[in-house]
Amino acid sequence: MKRFSGQTIRSSRAHLLATAFAAGSLLAAVPVSAADEVSQERLLNVQNEPGNWLHHHQNYSAHRFSPLKEINRDNVKNLKVAWTMHLGGVEGGGIWSHGGLEGTPIAENGFLYVTDGWGSVYKIDAHGGRGVLVWKMDPKTDHDWAGAVACCGVDNRGVALWGNLVISHTLDGRLIATDKETGQVKWQRNVADPDKGEVITGAPLIVKNMAITGVAGAEYGIRGWIAATDLSTQKEVWRTYTIPGKGEPGSETWKDNNNAAAAGGGSTWVTGTYDPATDTIIWGVGNPGPDWDNAYRPGDNLYTDSSLALDATTGKIKWHYQHTPNDPYDYDSVAENVLVDLPGPNGPRKLALEADRNGFAYAIDRTNGKFVWGLPFVKKVTWTKGLDAETGKPVEYDPNKAVQTYVASVTPSRTNMETDICPGNMGGKNWPPTAYNPELKLWYIPVIESCNRIKVEVATPDKLKPREFWTGGGPSQPFKITGSVTAIDVTTGKIASKLETPFPNLGGMLATSDLVFTGQPSGEVTAHDAKSLQKLWEFNTGGGVNAPPMTFTVDGKQYVAILVGLGGAWDKWFIDSTPELKKIQPGSMLYVFAL
Amino acid sequence: MKLNLLAASTPMLRVSVAALAFAMPAVAYGQAAQPASSDPTAAGKAVFAKANCVGCHKWHGNGGGGYGGDALSLRKTALTREQIIETVGCGRPGTGMPFFTRGAYDEIKCYGMNRQDAGAQMPPEGGTFLRQKDIEAVADYVLAHIKGAGEPTYAQCVDFFSSGSRVCDIYKPKEEKPDTTASMGKSQ
Incomplete structure (x- = not known):
């Protein structure tokens, strides 16, 4: 493939590498001295290269925090568009009329790597204050095959870098390694199977020469998993199911006679985090299926709605923490677990923070999976009176009950077939990522302030069919939905500040030393004071922000980048709650800002 | 009419x-894009x-x-x-x-x-x-x-999708279904 720009030095290195591959060398054996070879060493020490953004969530702890200070609270009012680039991937497929952009760009040494909803990867040269497309890798995703079983949009949240490869997923279930220099596909592997209702929307997490993949499909009767692929041999290293097999620990939490566990859901479609000190991957697990008929699947339904800690080398489960046992609300826990160390009297307190669809933010001791604190981060919660101070379980939770009812008057059930719940089934907080400022110890949650109406349909085994919805009901949107950014002081577990917004936050957060950046589905990208959340800057992109901002430097100059193109679940399933957003057009555009 | x-x-x-x-008009929606049928x-x-x-x-x-x-x-x-x-x-x-x-x-x-x-x-x-x-x-x-028309069949699916999509594979009788592992690995 023709290169549109670049340097001869780089090209000759690419040639050498290509030769190395041809000679059968393992990627791990390639020397990592080259500045743009991505190694485990670099991934562990991203603080040494603050101008780059190497991880999907910025670092292994999912802080999405940048120490760059050229753009700060004093001058952010002068932030302007530096350049833009139109991308593709807007076309529809399956049940979707169009795609959207939910990705986080990766930045390395002046080049950006972004994806569109169908998984095309774009390498963009950002040198010289403008963006030039270097290459585009189009994986030719099978639109109808994948789009028919994507519950919530034509989405791809981005790439990862490893060695001289760009690692990405496609909605139709592939893991793809693309040569970073040439844009040529080096290899690809089927990890998920759309014939089973499995699709992939998340960015891969790279840990020690493995790509970790999560799966979506809990609305289609999948049995969820997290899988690790060796990037040298392209072989699967481990695959850990989020629903235990018969006789395995946790299988006793599926007490039905329907074999519900086999189609029990437990998706893993948001990229997780990694704690190198204990070689532990922490990953969120989605809702059980059928979503709204929990009497079909009596028991706690482990490990749905849980944070899971896995041994990174073996995939073995170390601990779990479940937020909503026997969930009747679609309150999944796929969200990223943010890893934070706080000073304590007996040494640092090692926490995993998760903002759940159920409206509560949790701090878990990540050495043992024990509850530390939890609090509601939304304005309205109706499904429970609160969390037990000791265990963090909803106070109505009764371990002796096979089918949980929580606040029974609002909880969807076979005797309460139509009911209104708060938060609504989108949360709370959905996939849009939080950010954490380690200097201020503030954690910023992008919030959907919502209620919606749930109608239950009794599930029966004959209704379970491959590639067909398996939800036991569905939501409708009789209520207006708004949003907020909620900042939590993690030293106290209390809300430090809250900024209400006219629309739900469908994009996510970026934190810098004294600012936070975010966006609105009505088009605005905004910057706020890190403490007060007061708005200091705004630019209207004219599209719908459905992706998180990030920041990087090129030639010593700081930029903020964000993908803009409203897609995902919202404009098909939830638009009636935000009627003003009906006028937002599909789009696919990268915005880059600078002073 | x-x-x-x-x-x-x-x-x-x-x-x-x-x-x-x-x-x-004389031509129905989408007809121009369809081959003669x-x-x-x-x-x-x-x-x-x-x-x-x-x-x-x-x-x-x-x-x-x-x-x-x-x-x-x-x-x-x-x-x-x-x-x-x-x-x-x-x-x-x-x-x-x-x-x-x-x-x-x-x-x-x-x-x-x-x-x-x-x-x-x-x-x-x-x-x-x-x-x-x-x-x-x-x-x-x-x-x-x-x-x-009863439950969907492979023939109906193939009839609907004229593309090379794998969307119809699950409707195939089991023995006709291709081995998905065959398409793994270095396919490009």
Whole structure:
């Protein structure tokens, strides 16, 4: 493939590498001295290269925090568009009329790597204050095959870098390694199977020469998993199911006679985090299926709605923490677990923070999976009176009950077939990522302030069919939905500040030393004071922000980048709650800002 | 178009047909993009795809639950041709089924109602408007290929998707299903 720009030095290195591959060398054996070879060493020490953004969530702890200070609270009012680039991937497929952009760009040494909803990867040269497309890798995703079983949009949240490869997923279930220099596909592997209702929307997490993949499909009767692929041999290293097999620990939490566990859901479609000190991957697990008929699947339904800690080398489960046992609300826990160390009297307190669809933010001791604190981060919660101070379980939770009812008057059930719940089934907080400022110890949650109406349909085994919805009901949107950014002081577990917004936050957060950046589905990208959340800057992109901002430097100059193109679940399933957003057009555009 | 069909239709439909007839071109929606076909309902199939009927009813028309609520099964529908035409043109009040006739509930009353009468029951507007001939074509397609067709089959799926998509693979009898591992690895 023709290169549109670049340097001869780089090209000759690419040639050498290509030769190395041809000679059968393992990627791990390639020397990592080259500045743009991505190694485990670099991934562990991203603080040494603050101008780059190497991880999907910025670092292994999912802080999405940048120490760059050229753009700060004093001058952010002068932030302007530096350049833009139109991308593709807007076309529809399956049940979707169009795609959207939910990705986080990766930045390395002046080049950006972004994806569109169908998984095309774009390498963009950002040198010289403008963006030039270097290459585009189009994986030719099978639109109808994948789009028919994507519950919530034509989405791809981005790439990862490893060695001289760009690692990405496609909605139709592939893991793809693309040569970073040439844009040529080096290899690809089927990890998920759309014939089973499995699709992939998340960015891969790279840990020690493995790509970790999560799966979506809990609305289609999948049995969820997290899988690790060796990037040298392209072989699967481990695959850990989020629903235990018969006789395995946790299988006793599926007490039905329907074999519900086999189609029990437990998706893993948001990229997780990694704690190198204990070689532990922490990953969120989605809702059980059928979503709204929990009497079909009596028991706690482990490990749905849980944070899971896995041994990174073996995939073995170390601990779990479940937020909503026997969930009747679609309150999944796929969200990223943010890893934070706080000073304590007996040494640092090692926490995993998760903002759940159920409206509560949790701090878990990540050495043992024990509850530390939890609090509601939304304005309205109706499904429970609160969390037990000791265990963090909803106070109505009764371990002796096979089918949980929580606040029974609002909880969807076979005797309460139509009911209104708060938060609504989108949360709370959905996939849009939080950010954490380690200097201020503030954690910023992008919030959907919502209620919606749930109608239950009794599930029966004959209704379970491959590639067909398996939800036991569905939501409708009789209520207006708004949003907020909620900042939590993690030293106290209390809300430090809250900024209400006219629309739900469908994009996510970026934190810098004294600012936070975010966006609105009505088009605005905004910057706020890190403490007060007061708005200091705004630019209207004219599209719908459905992706998180990030920041990087090129030639010593700081930029903020964000993908803009409203897609995902919202404009098909939830638009009636935000009627003003009906006028937002599909789009696919990268915005880059600078002073 | 046959006059006896008009006579059998509801008063609303007669109005809408009359209102639209003057603008009706000879070629149905989407037909130009389709290769010549011996199936007289090919134009209706194109409408079914392009008007995003598949978005809720799926390619097979069986609908199903999910985040958008339950789109009714067109395979199990008892609606007549006229009722299907009316439902596509006017939507279904109080549900997510949109209307596809330009001016429905405004200059053209639906089920005897204008927008004001429909109030909170007003159905959403379709993503595209369809001409009366296109609505009839999609109704004829539903009658010929979907209504009463039982469970979806591989042959029906392949017939619907002319592309090389793997969307139909699950309908294949087990012995015909390709080994998915065969496409793994260095396929490019």
